[in-house]
Amino acid sequence: AQSVTQPDIHITVSEGASLELRCNYSYGATPYLFWYVQSPGQGLQLLLKYFSGDTLVQGIKGFEAEFKRSQSSFNLRKPSVHWSDAAEYFCAVGARSGNTPLVFGKGTRLSVIA
Amino acid sequence: DSGVTQTPKHLITATGQRVTLRCSPRSGDLSVYWYQQSLDQGLQFLIQYYNGEERAKGNILERFSAQQFPDLHSELNLSSLELGDSALYFCASSPRQPAYEQYFGPGTRLTVT
Numbered sequence: 001a002q003s004v005t006q007p008d009i010h011i012t013v014s015e016g017a018s019l020e021l022r023c024n025y026s027y028g029a030t031p032y033l034f035w036y037v038q039s040p041g042q043g044l045q046l047l048l049k050y051f052s053g054d055t056l057v058q059g060i061k062g063f064e065a066e067f068k069r070s071q072s073s074f075n076l077r078k079p080s081v082h083w084s085d086a087a088e089y090f091c092a093v094g095a096r097s098g099n100t101p102l103v104f105g106k107g108t109r110l111s112v113i114a
Numbered sequence: 115d116s117g118v119t120q121t122p123k124h125l126i127t128a129t130g131q132r133v134t135l136r137c138s139p140r141s142g143d144l145s146v147y148w149y150q151q152s153l154d155q156g157l158q159f160l161i162q163y164y165n166g167e168e169r170a171k172g173n174i175l176e177r178f179s180a181q182q183f184p185d186l187h188s189e190l191n192l193s194s195l196e197l198g199d200s201a202l203y204f205c206a207s208s209p210r211q212p213a214y215e216q217y218f219g220p221g222t223r224l225t226v227t
Contacts, residue, residue, distance in 0.1 A: 034215060043116065043204055043218035044157075090157065094214070101147060101170050102216060106156045 002027040004093045006105035013081050014113055021076040021108050023065075023091030032094035033074040034102065035065055039087045047089075050074065061085070086112045117141065118219035120205050126225045132193040135222045139186055139207030145169075146188040147208070147216060148180055152201040163188055195226045 003026045013019050025031060032051055036044040048059025055067040065076045074091060091105040117140035127133055139146050148160040150173075159172035163182035174180075177195075182188040192199060202223050206216035 032214070036218075041221075041223075043118075043220045044206075045116070046215055046217065049215050101159055101162050101172070104157050104159075 001100060002031055002093045002095050002103050004091050004103055004105040006089075006091055006108050008108045009106070010109045010111065012111040012113060015083050016080050019076075019078045019081045019085070019110070021089050021091075021110070023074045023076065023105060025072050025074065025091075025093040027072075027093060027095065029096060030069065032096060032102075033065075033067060034092040034094070035059065035063070035074075035076050036090040036092060036104075037061075037087050038090065038107075044090060047076070081110075081112055083112045083114070086110055116217040116219065118205060118207050118217050120203075120219035120222050122222060123220065124223050124225075126227065127195060128227055129195055129197060131195050131226075132191065133195065133224065135190040135192070135203050135205075135224075137188045137190070137205030137207075137219060139188070139205075140209075140217055143207035143209050143217070144186065145208045145210065145214075145216075146182055146186070147206040148174075148188070148190050149204040149206065150201045151204060151221075155201075157204075160190070192224070197226050200224055200226045 005024045035047040038044045088107045092102045094102045119138045144165045147162045150158045160174040162170040180190045202221045204221045205219045208214045208216045
C-alpha cells in the first residue's frame with residue numbers, strides 16, 4: 001500500500017520569500033500525485049496533479065511541483081509567497097492500479113509573516 | 115467552487131443522537147468519498163462509493179453508515195453520537211475510481227454537546 005510523509009508540520013515564511021513544502025511517498029511504482037490546499041474552515045482545493053509526462057507540474061495560484069522518482073518526492077514550490085497563501089497544504093498519493101483510494105499526508109501548515 | 119455541495123454547513127446536536135449529512139457530487143462524477151477531519155486525527159478516509167456501490171472502507175466506525183443513491187448523491191449517517199465525533203466531515207467526488215483526483219465539498223461542521 002502507498003503512504004505519504006510530509007516532514008514539516010509547520011513552516012513560517014516571509015511575504016515575498018520563496019517556498020518549498022516537502023512530500024515523500026512510498027509506492028512500488030510511479031503513483032498519481034497531488035497537492036491540495038485548505039484555508040481555515042474551508043474544504044480542500046486541488047492545486048496540481050501529476051499523472052505522467054513532464055516531471056515539473058504547474059498548478060493554480062502560481063504553485064509548481066516537481067516529481068523526482070529517484071528521491072520518491074513531490075515537493076511543492078512557489079517563487080514568491082503572498083499573505084493569502086497562509087493555509088494547510090496536503091500531499092496525496094494514489095495507486096495506478098487496484099482499488100485503494102488516495103492516501104493523504106498529515107499536512108503542513110504555512111504561516112506568512114510581513 | 116468545486117461543484118461538490120454539502121448540507122448542512124453546521125450541525126449541533128447532543129450525545130446519543132443521530133444525524134444525516136448529505137453530499138451532491140460534481141455533475142458526471144460517479145465516485146463519492148467521505149472524510150472526517152479533526153484536530154487530533156487529521157484527515158481520515160471513511161468510505162467510498164462508486165455508482166451506488168461501496169468500493170472502499172477506511173476508518174469508519176460501526177455507528178456510522180453511508181449510501182449512494184441512484185441520482186449519485188450520498189448520505190453519511192452518524193448514530194449514537196459521542197463528543198469525540200465532533201469534527202469536520204468532507205465529501206469529495208471524482209470522475210473515476212479510486213485514485214483519480216478528488217474534488218472536495220465545503221464540509222459539514224458537526225458539534226456534539
